[in-house]
Amino acid sequence: MTPGDPGGAGWRLVPELAAWADGTAAGSLWDYVGEGGTFGHAAAVLALCSPDLVEARGCVLLAERFDPANFATWWDELEGRGPDVERVINHVHLWDVFRDLDDVPEPALERFAEGLADVWRAVLAHRFPDRTFVVEVTSGPDEYGPTLTFSQTPA
Numbered sequence: 001m002t003p004g005d006p007g008g009a010g011w012r013l014v015p016e017l018a019a020w021a022d023g024t025a026a027g028s029l030w031d032y033v034g035e036g037g038t039f040g041h042a043a044a045v046l047a048l049c050s051p052d053l054v055e056a057r058g059c060v061l062l063a064e065r066f067d068p069a070n071f072a073t074w075w076d077e078l079e080g081r082g083p084d085v086e087r088v089i090n091h092v093h094l095w096d097v098f099r100d101l102d103d104v105p106e107p108a109l110e111r112f113a114e115g116l117a118d119v120w121r122a123v124l125a126h127r128f129p130d131r132t133f134v135v136e137v138t139s140g141p142d143e144y145g146p147t148l149t150f151s152q153t154p155a
Contacts, residue, residue, distance in 0.1 A: 013108040048097070049119045053127065059086050060128060060152065086151035087136075095145035106139070106146075113137045113146035120150055 016036070019025035025032065033042065052063035056071055059082045071089065078084040094109055095101065101109065117135045124133040132153040139146040 013105040015103050049116065050123050051120075058082050059089075060124070060131070060133075060150075061086060062090050062092070065089050065092075083151040083154050087149050090151065091147055091149040093144045093147050101145075109146045110137070110139050113139065113148055117148055120148070124150060 017032075027035075054061050054063045054066045056066070056068075057075065057080075059071075061071070066089065071085070074085045074088050078088070094113055098104075114137055117137045120135045121133065124131075124135070133150050134153055135148065135150040137146060137148050
């Protein structure tokens with residue numbers, strides 16, 4: 001990575017960031033955020049990066065995705081295999097999170113997903129230092145856009 005190209009070449013493909021990424025925009029990324037976004041949007045993105053988590057039967061789950069009845073259904077369906085239950089409940093399709101992605105190239109979405117996965121790895125390691133997690137990103141023609149999930153490594 002280099003200054004002006006945060007996270008790799010994928011950001012250069014985001015229309016709103018192209019001028020900043022290639023160095024032709026006035027000001028810095030901080031200026032862009034201050035002028036183009038609201039604190040509410042920034043807080044919401046932070047919530048995606050450092051999500052609320054809940055624990056159930058030894059599973060670590062995104063609070064946003066947790067529903068006790070749904071959890072019980074998956075627990076029974078997957079015969080109590082915690083990591084499998086976590087993978088199902090914790091999966092997030094970026095196409096479901098963000099709207100109006102018509103102008104955002106797939107490589108930029110994939111880079112965002114990889115960056116979010118990096119942050120989730122750090123958050124999970126910090127909050128659960130005695131556990132090991134796998135954070136996965138999938139994308140491709142058989143997927144509904146870039147998708148993230150995480151689960152604990154079986155003991």
